Amino acid sequence: RRTLWDDLIYCANRFKHEPWAVLGEFNVTYGAEHSSSNRMIKAMKEFNNAINAELEDLKVTGFHFTWNNMRMGTEAVLKKLDRALGNWQWFRFTGDSFAQFHPPGISDHSPVSIHFRHRQPYKGRPFKFLNFWTDSEKFLHIVKQEWDKVYTGSPLIVIHKKLKSLKGPLRNLSTRPDSIAKELRNKLHSVQQVMEVGRVARLEEAFFNQKSRIQWLKEGD
Structure with a gap:
């Protein structure tokens, strides 16, 4: 799954100026409220971190839980493993789109489809406090x-x-902490380069000082 999270982050950065959406099974819930077991696990947190800054859920109709273990009674387990997500440009250009989760039928997953209603005037991308x-x-x-x-x-x-x-x-601060980390790494690299130049300059100075003393001793003899 981490490979998928990395791919999502890559696409979010690579296509941030283009509208795109991703839908299907992610094999992890967004939070404890999306599972009948009501537990928050590490995989949920990793998934949240992957989509947190760039992707938003489309409006949803139909089934809330999109997966079941095909059992009844106390043994039944329901989870929302399937999602439809869009980036900010998607919401800007597609208007009032929504995802519909259909009855699962013979499958343990609910099929999902995206629908487009009459386009509404763009009101700006959804604000999310980071x-x-x-x-x-x-x-x-x-x-x-x-x-x-x-x-x-x-x-x-x-x-x-x-x-x-x-x-x-x-x-305007930033939408992703990794962009800040990248900027700091670049600054650190620049500082390290300056320090390395200074170290080499000191070695060079010591070398020529030693060489001049040797030359002076030879001439003195």
Whole structure:
């Protein structure tokens, strides 16, 4: 499954400016609420991390649980292993699309199909708060800057406007922590190169100093 997660992350970065969707069985639930066993496991967390920043579930109709173990009573197990996910550009260009999960029939999985309704005006990509934003040194400054702005209206309207104004600046921080890590690695590499140049320069200086002393001793003899 980790190979699939890596492929999803690759596609999310490679085709982030193009609309695309992926649907089918992922063999893992998104969270405990999508399983009748109600347990959160490591595989769920890995799946969440893979799709968290770039992919969103399409609106869904039909069956909630998409897989069953074909048993009855207390032995029955139901899970949502099948999904239909789209990137932000998908929601922007396809409008009001949705996934329908059909009755499983003789299979233990529910078939899924994507449907397109009348295209609605684009209202912007769905906003998702990413927890790692709070680790940024700019986070509190951005929040304070937006929260100090003055708006008119009832207290609830004012709070709504302030929260809405935060979306743009927060999105500008970053959408993936791995992009920050890559930038830091590049900076570290640059620093290491400078340190290496300095080390070689010191060795070179020591070499010529030693060589000049040897030459001076020879001439002195």
